[in-house]
Amino acid sequence: MISLPFIYPLQVSATDFNMDSNTDPVAVIVGFAVLAVIIAGLIIFNSVKKPGVSGSSGGGGGGGTGAGGGRFFSSFALHRIARNIGLNNEQANMLSYVFKLDQVTEPEKSINTPALLDRHFRRAYRILEQGAGTEAEKQRKLAILFSTRNVLENSVIGGMSSSQQIKDDTVLIVNTGKEKINVHVISSRGDHLNVEAPRNVLGSQIKIQRGTRLSILFFNKSNKGFSFETRVIGYASHNGQPTMQLAHSNNLRFLAQRRYRRRQAVIACFLYLVYVEGAGKKQRLIVDKRRLQGNIADISVGGCSIKVLAPVQVGARFKVEFMQGDVNVAALGQVLRSNRTGMNTVVHVKFLKIPQRSMNLINAFVYEYGRE
Numbered sequence: 001m002i003s004l005p006f007i008y009p010l011q012v013s014a015t016d017f018n019m020d021s022n023t024d025p026v027a028v029i030v031g032f033a034v035l036a037v038i039i040a041g042l043i044i045f046n047s048v049k050k051p052g053v054s055g056s057s058g059g060g061g062g063g064g065t066g067a068g069g070g071r072f073f074s075s076f077a078l079h080r081i082a083r084n085i086g087l088n089n090e091q092a093n094m095l096s097y098v099f100k101l102d103q104v105t106e107p108e109k110s111i112n113t114p115a116l117l118d119r120h121f122r123r124a125y126r127i128l129e130q131g132a133g134t135e136a137e138k139q140r141k142l143a144i145l146f147s148t149r150n151v152l153e154n155s156v157i158g159g160m161s162s163s164q165q166i167k168d169d170t171v172l173i174v175n176t177g178k179e180k181i182n183v184h185v186i187s188s189r190g191d192h193l194n195v196e197a198p199r200n201v202l203g204s205q206i207k208i209q210r211g212t213r214l215s216i217l218f219f220n221k222s223n224k225g226f227s228f229e230t231r232v233i234g235y236a237s238h239n240g241q242p243t244m245q246l247a248h249s250n251n252l253r254f255l256a257q258r259r260y261r262r263r264q265a266v267i268a269c270f271l272y273l274v275y276v277e278g279a280g281k282k283q284r285l286i287v288d289k290r291r292l293q294g295n296i297a298d299i300s301v302g303g304c305s306i307k308v309l310a311p312v313q314v315g316a317r318f319k320v321e322f323m324q325g326d327v328n329v330a331a332l333g334q335v336l337r338s339n340r341t342g343m344n345t346v347v348h349v350k351f352l353k354i355p356q357r358s359m360n361l362i363n364a365f366v367y368e369y370g371r372e
Contacts, residue, residue: 078107085111085155091148098124098145111152114221118367121149125369139356146301146363153261160226163193163249166218174198175215176208186238188248197235197242205242208232214246217255225255260300263366267296269306269322274332285332287319294347296322301362303333303350312338312347320349324365329358 075096082092099107102120110116128141160166166188172195174181186194198206208214212232219225228249236243273288294308304320314335321330333349340346354362364370 081107081111085151087148087151090144091151094141094144094148095152098148101127111155117149117152118369121145121367122369125364135357139360142360142363143356146360146367149363149367150260154259160220160252161250162252163228163230163246164188166193167221170218170220173217175217176206176212181206183244186243191248192233192245193230193248194236194238194243194245197244207235208244210234216246226252227255228252260302261366262298262300263368264298265296265365267299267322267324269294269296269320271306271308271312272319272321274317274319285317292318297346299362300366301351301354301359303336303348306347306349307341307344308347309344311340311345314338317352318349320351324361325370327357327361329361330355331358 078096078099079092082095087095098120099110101124104110104120110120125142125145128138128145131138131141166172166185168185168187170185172183172185174183176198181198183196183198186196188194198208200206210232214230214232215227216230217225217227228251230246230249233245233247236245271292271294273290273292274285275288277284277286292308292310292312294306297305297307299305306320312335314337316335318333318335319330320333321328323329331351331354333351336348336350338345338347361370
């Protein structure tokens with residue numbers, strides 16, 4: 001749990017006021033007003049103190065490396081943003097800790113800039129990882145850190161609602177019937193969305209009739225996907241190159257992304273077949289001592305793809321084991337599908353059960369927060 005700043009109670013006795021029947025009522029009112037101002041000042045002072053994480057000595061730190069050196073953001077404003085994104089209380093407090101640790105003054109800018117957001121979270125990760133406290137408490141805090149980052153990964157704060165917000169040179173995937181053609185945006189300013197004239201695989205221009213309705217898909221710099229419907233307005237030229245003009249849309253739809261961030265990799269691993277023994281309450285999982293060697297091709301905390309030489313049955317359960325640095329990582333997984341590519345079989349594994357420490361190590365690798 002993220003600890004809130006301490007507010008120390010005032011040690012004041014009633015006799016300290018030394019009031020008698022001759023006390024001026026105006027003076028009493030003024031005295032209480034001054035006291036109220038002092039209390040308010042203490043509350044404000046405590047609210048902007050650099051936060052700590054309970055059970056950890058890593059909450060401090062020197063000068064920040066955040067988005068500015070001015071005043072901190074409003075905690076109330078940040079919690080409002082957090083609620084809109086879908087963060088729970090623990091995650092909202094963790095986000096506040098991360099931003100205050102790095103002296104962030106523009107939280108929305110950081111949330112909308114993946115590289116900047118990862119810089120803040122990477123610093124918080126390393127401080128929490130080196131903090132004091134029990135190993136279990138440390139792993140719990142890291143799990144909250146990564147769950148917060150994952151929610152932000154899939155948030156649509158600062159999202160796009162109009163095709164006029166699309167940046168120049170963005171690649172659009174144009175669906176025309178059964179074909180998918182990639183075109184670059186020339187300009188989104190003005191009455192039309194101007195894009196490169198589409199071409200076929202031979203480089204010849206494709207003439208799509210005016211009025212034809214098209215379905216467009218694209219990804220912004222934050223790797224968030226959007227789609228919209230449009231129609232062909234006409235054709236023109238830009239710097240001597242033919243362009244296609246599309247109607248603007250004010251109804252961009254956000255596309256659901258993978259539940260967890262995934263990273264390409266080449267990691268040696270072992271697969272141990274897991275089978276069920278017994279029935280009912282006496283049922284238990286048995287890990288076979290025989291093992292199959294493979295290489296992880298991509299991974300997330302939700303699962304991984306593994307290249308192996310031997311064929312693997314869909315539905316089979318395996319204990320997946322590999323090294324991350326000098327630490328052993330293990331997870332129970334099930335094969336969802338497999339396909340043959342040359343001499344290899346690529347198996348797609350969904351993790352069914354994974355220890356918290358292994359989950360944190362995988363997340364640190366995926367987000368590139370660890371020291372590799």
